[in-house]
Amino acid sequence: MSLAIYDDVWDLDLAVCPCDQHFLDWIAARDLRGARIFHFGTGNHHLVGIRSAEDGRGNAVLGITASPREHESYVRLVIERPEIGRRYKVLFGDIYQLEPRLLPELDVATLFHLGEFWSEKNAAYGAMTDRELALSLLEKLVPGGWLLFYTGSFAYDRAAAIADRLEAEGRLLPAGNFATLRLCRKPG
């Protein structure tokens, strides 16, 4: 049994998947500063990490990718541009194997691809489910912290069911929408 990797590379395609750009637009619209951001799915473009390191707002991004080649492009990026690597870190691994004890406190977590990649392959080595992943990240959020979903995801029905239930349980508060993003906050 091997790790459920993303055996592909995702280059930026705003027509198909604008979530990362919309996230950056939301950061700019709120003028979010000094935030600790966890980002599910860096892509090969590393847009969220690069722009966040460049925009002067002092946000720090911890991304995760399950694509070996996307992780390699991150390694090259920070070797060539160490100023980006200061505030942009990328883990390689299966997000469903995150170890919450090793995660920092977070102000924002993106779950744009929740429901897209989990399969029995993850379950075979005891990885978390989508709901368990959402709960783990919620636990790391500060009160008032943000959990963001992508309504354009092909698996949004699954992600929405998880978000709806968390809201119904009072673990999340609805906070509206921004472009294609569904915004939720941890009660605080």
Ligand SMILES: C[S@@+](CC[C@H](N)C(=O)[O-])C[C@H]1O[C@@H](n2cnc3c(N)ncnc32)[C@H](O)[C@@H]1O
């Ligand atoms: C379709 S790409 C989207 C990338 C970027 N967010 C965008 O919208 O342009 C999906 C991303 O999710 C990551 N991914 C897929 N399965 C994953 C998993 N199990 N754990 C961590 N990352 C995963 C891939 O490595 C890839 O970076």
